[in-house]
Amino acid sequence: MQHLYVPGLHVLRDRDDHCSPSNQPEEPVSNVKLYLPSGINATTKVTCDTRLRRIECDLRHAQAHDALHELRGSLRLRSHVYMDKDHFQSVGPLALWSFTDLADPRWVLGTEFIQLQQQSNPKGRFQEQMTGIFNPAGWEAYFVNGVLFVKHALVTPGAEYPDFGCNFEIFTNPEFLELESLGPKVQLGPGESTVHTEIWTLFRNVASGDDDLWIRSAVAPLAVES
Secondary structure, three states: OHHHHOOOHHHHHHHHHHHOOOOOOOOOHHHOOOOOHHHOOHHHOOOOOHHHHHHHHHHHHHHHHHHHHHHHHHOOOOOOOOOOOOOOOOOOOEEEOOOOOOOOOOEEEOOOOEEEOOOOOOOOOOOOEEEEEOOOOOEEEEEEOOEEEEEEEOOOOOOOOHHHHOOEEEEEOOOOEEEEEOOOOOOOOOOOOOOOOEEEEEEOOOOOOOOHHHHHHHHHHHHHHO
């Protein structure tokens, strides 16, 4: 097949055969060097159609994309932190406000994720609900009617964050639900400034659900890839 598309390839094959010892047993086909278009250049004195090089580049790009996709899945950060081996170490803050009531039915406290639902006519003691956490995963999401909104913000390990160490907070009342990301505390002098950057992504036609399994299978993969 190679000789069909690169007729001059026989020159390289003959050179390889000439360099091999005459008493060497026949090499298995699986060990025969495969000359890709990118390896055929002016130094080899063999011409190669530039279209073949473009095709190889496209294939390598697709292969790299698949490898990165698999790697992201292996390195996926979860929004929870595993307990220390002795099970007595604190793992991060859960900040409460004076109106925070975790018995409010708008809260869904799972094993891995915390959900807060927005309702126009809440049944809890307070119209508002809010909490904050330190989220090492660096993302939070809002889902409604098949549309998923994901917000990313840089996480700085070891930095001092406001509200007892929170980098992500969530608030709701009968009118809206708000996703908040917070940057580390910084001390600024006269004329100095700081920047806090958020990355927003929208996804359509996302399957609906309401538990940790749904978030893990339908939401988290999109959030990690975006």
